[in-house]
Amino acid sequence: MTRKTWKTFIPMLLLAGLSSLEMAQAADLHVPSTVTAGSGLTFSSSGSGSATLYLIGPGTAVKRQVELGQEIQLSGEDLQNVGRYTVVVGDDSAVFFVTAAPVNSIAFLARPSRVPASTPNVISGTAFLFDKYQNLVLQPTPVKFELDEDGQATTRTETSKGGVAYTKLDSARKAGPAQFVATSGSGSVRRVVQQVASDPCNIRMSAQPDKNKILVRTDPIRDCSGNPVPDGTIVTFTATDSQGKSTVDARIKRGIAEAELPASSGATISVASGVVVGNEIQWRGGQ
């Protein structure tokens, strides 16, 4: 070997030595790469005498004295939170991850709380899965979504991804409260979705003279599934004659809407609610 070759070889040898020394030190803490939340951890260390142990991770920052050469214990309480932990003992350190325990609870977002009946894909449910330590459970897990109205249930099972599962469901034909339940593992959450009538299907009104006015009244107003449109919904009556236009907004009360329009010898009376237009009456002074 020439002098030049030695000059290159010796530093490489030194570097390799240093690097293997570093590996040996790192290997001195035999820590598994992943641990389940809440389960403790025991690992071995080499050497003798005492040293300071540091454990840094989500929700914890431990510092205590340990005896080298003996097994070192980290309690389940120290390892409850999912995430990245660094353990340092003397000059050695290691990194490991804590992963979530099985699903124990669900955060369930059900929207909207009031929904028109008989509408496709209008109810959405999003479930976030947590273990008993409130860690998001990232392992794919089946989640059952059930929409139950008067014993008629629609069920859908979705597998969570990244701790989240969601679904979209149709509202039922019949108005009324529906139980929306998300279930996974030992976690179950219930929400109530109020299904209300959709827009009126059609509006039919009649008119009759009332002293010096015209009394207009609708038949019971229902949506296309036969559900009564909720009281309070606005219905607009309009009378147009040679003197101009008169408009009255009335609210549905006990299923029907009624209003008084100014008397006229000849008028066209119409009725509408939202985008739905009802029948038209040609008023000839009470005939």
Place this chain on the structure above:
Amino acid sequence: MKRLTRFGLAAIVTVGALAMLLALKTYADVTPSIAVNVQNAGPRQVEDTTERAVARDYAAAWQAMIKALDQNRTDILGPGFIGNANEKLAATIADQRKNGLRQQIVDRGHNVEAVFYSPEGSAMELHDTVQVQLQLMDGSKIVHSGEATIHYVVLLTAAENSWKVRVLEAVPSF
């Protein structure tokens, strides 16, 4: 000439020291630059304004976290963190304070992807790959130091008029 050299040397040392001091003082005050890729988010499409708000609020949350872990202060976590994430950070800080520890984190950049945006628009999940320099300090002594690439699963929720971090969990990989 000799006086000039001495003066030059002194100036370089002073400027260097000042720069180091400035860097040490302000690294925790720098808002990390974060761009969020929202192309693969679903089922709801992320609106432009939401994308900007998420990037702004998430960056501010990281800035607050870095400062809080360095200075052992929980009072600055409130605007950026909520729920589990807030409680866990507060617990870490309480333990650090009790044991005379602190963490210095130098944020070297984020690669953030939105992977879920809830249908009603109140929750978003991010995957964030962060390059950081970490130092664990026991008093003034550096106990552990190193560079790391860390993958975080982040759950944000819309609260008040900002996005807050509800879950921040480091994972081995996505």
